[in-house]
Amino acid sequence: MGELSERQKFILTLVIHEYVRSAQPVGSQTLVDRYALDMSSATVRNEMVALTEAGYLRQPHTSAGRIPTEEGYRYFVSRMVRQSELPAPIQRTISHQFYQTRHDIEEWMRLAASVLAHQSRVASLVTAPHSEQARLKHLELISTRGRQVLMVLVLTGGEIHQQILALPEPISQDKLTEAANHITQLYQGQDINGTNVSNSNLSAFEQVVLGLVSGLMGQSNALVAGEVYLDGLTNVLAEPEFAGSEEARRALHLLEERSLLEDLLSRTVLRSPASGVQVLIGGEGTWDDLRQCSVVLARYGTPGLATGTLGVLGPMRMPYGRAISTVRFVANLLSDLVTETMVE
Amino acid sequence: MGELSERQKFILTLVIHEYVRSAQPVGSQTLVDRYALDMSSATVRNEMVALTEAGYLRQPHTSAGRIPTEEGYRYFVSRMVRQSELPAPIQRTISHQFYQTRHDIEEWMRLAASVLAHQSRVASLVTAPHSEQARLKHLELISTRGRQVLMVLVLTGGEIHQQILALPEPISQDKLTEAANHITQLYQGQDINGTNVSNSNLSAFEQVVLGLVSGLMGQSNALVAGEVYLDGLTNVLAEPEFAGSEEARRALHLLEERSLLEDLLSRTVLRSPASGVQVLIGGEGTWDDLRQCSVVLARYGTPGLATGTLGVLGPMRMPYGRAISTVRFVANLLSDLVTETMVE
DNA sequence: TTTTAGCACTCTAGCCTTTAGAGTGCTAAT
DNA sequence: ATTAGCACTCTAAAGGCTAGAGTGCTAAAA
Incomplete structure (x- = not known):
């Protein structure tokens, strides 16, 4: 050879x-x-x-x-095809679309997925920015109609989590706010993970809340990626090699099933140090479900603070030039946007 | 006849x-x-x-x-088949699954979609609870790394929105917190929609924030449904009538495209007063993309406060008994859960 | 009056055969 | 090193054939 x-x-x-x-x-x-x-x-x-x-x-x-x-x-x-670039007019169009959604983070993700899917006529995925070791930024407790409390957690990196907390007896909104402020003040900027969550300065209720916060943060940190946005799944169904075959189902199922996707991401982009675009062709002997497929992936964001992954999935017979340059361009664009907006 | x-x-x-x-x-x-x-x-x-x-x-x-x-x-x-009920053992299994995720609202939605998809082997959709006229519950402003502010908005009904606010010059986190509290205090429980957002008690900055809050709430209220959770899309691809045909793509595309889905929902469940399960067979002459499909839909939640929609989409050759009883059961389950947790 | 056995008829899905033509590899000429 | 020429190969499409599942009708049985 x-x-x-x-x-x-x-x-x-x-x-x-x-x-x-x-x-x-x-x-x-x-x-x-x-x-x-x-x-x-x-x-x-x-x-x-x-x-x-x-x-x-x-x-x-x-x-x-x-x-x-x-x-x-x-x-x-x-x-x-490594070096090819997306045509300038298309770059401008995409940039303009992102500019129009500049106020809405979730919309960035959806738009990124949409752009990837349309530009290369394949399925696309984008994961929301996520930190593997986030720290507490802000805690909010909100009373609900029932005997339950809605807990809103903002982490560094900008992730927002919500959880429900069942109370043995009702607590007023004022008391809830006070408790939330107390915990925020004491633990802001820390990674309250698993251990060491007893503190004699806290009331019994605050102690419980702190335990939940700790659990939620641990759970979040264990995840490989943030929320997943998909688009263009129906694109790949149009491809003749997938007409009615089992193959298409299995490939798309990989995207639908969170656990499978996490495995794919954790073993590829997240393992590689470089920030470039990665191309997986034909499952690379590891993913049977992707034997007929190729995947183009890239990471975006600020390593250490929060990163996300984006990419496309299509048949092996894929317009690689277009796919790679689109993925690279959108990844850079999202990196700029997200880094600017990063909560730290 | x-x-x-x-x-x-x-x-x-x-x-x-x-x-x-x-x-x-x-x-x-x-x-x-x-x-x-x-x-x-x-x-x-x-x-x-x-x-x-x-x-x-x-x-x-x-x-x-x-x-x-x-x-x-x-x-x-x-x-x-109107009256048939889901078998008791299956009801218990599902209830148990929901019990295990009792702390995480988003997980309810995902689980509901997953249960619907698995029980009737079709594609499923669930929209998050959403109010057509939400009021402000709480506002939070969080400084980011750049000259931007992350605005977190909690509405009655429990919806959470985030938006980015670009500042002409940096403002300290303390000042941001103060402004947020000020606005929360003044406008809590109100629907700040479009008009009448000038208030001489507010600083120029607070005025700007209020404008954005108003815009975001208007935008949110205009939507027909909350976030959309899909599952089991690959199920329907296994059906022989969709093997490689255009029909399957068009039907699934309807679910992928937010605007098409909103049209479908707004003209069906949201128009009907009754809370029962609705069945659309073969597009009912209105939706060409669904000519080969059937859809089983139901609303859940508390009318007036916040409601969501859930349902399944599959080929017209669908196990209606199973689909209808599953949709009804899950809708009731989600109604109970969500109503209990409703922020008001 | 309702049900059923019997039967001729119809239509498709699957199988075989045939064939056109797109494409190859090789050889010999340029 | 390139190319024209040619015999050969293989598929995909088209046509013909057949088994059999299913029908509708009629006349007998219940």
């Missing part, structure tokens, strides 16, 4: 481009015609033989055209 | 049951065999002719078995 000649790389690119476009095996004559190549189909055939022997192309059957192998896609992605 | 005899109703029920099970046209002999009927296939055939003439059954082609028509399903749903 040595180095390829320039012409071989060129033909590999064309085969991939044409296959992504048409979803049909690509023949030598087709390629010459469609791209007005300055050589004969026989020459293209010879190069195709070389690319096939190198493991970058394969034939569905003896007398058919070529389609890219997983290795073919990998070669293409790693050496040929 | 007069009244049906008891035996005709019985046979209609069997045909629907068998067709839902097998997804194949149902023949007279099949029915006699499988359900050990006490009559001959000829008798069944005669009744089938009557049911076909009445418009409740049809034949895909001359010499095939029968399948239910839309009208057939409607007749079945309106007169024969």
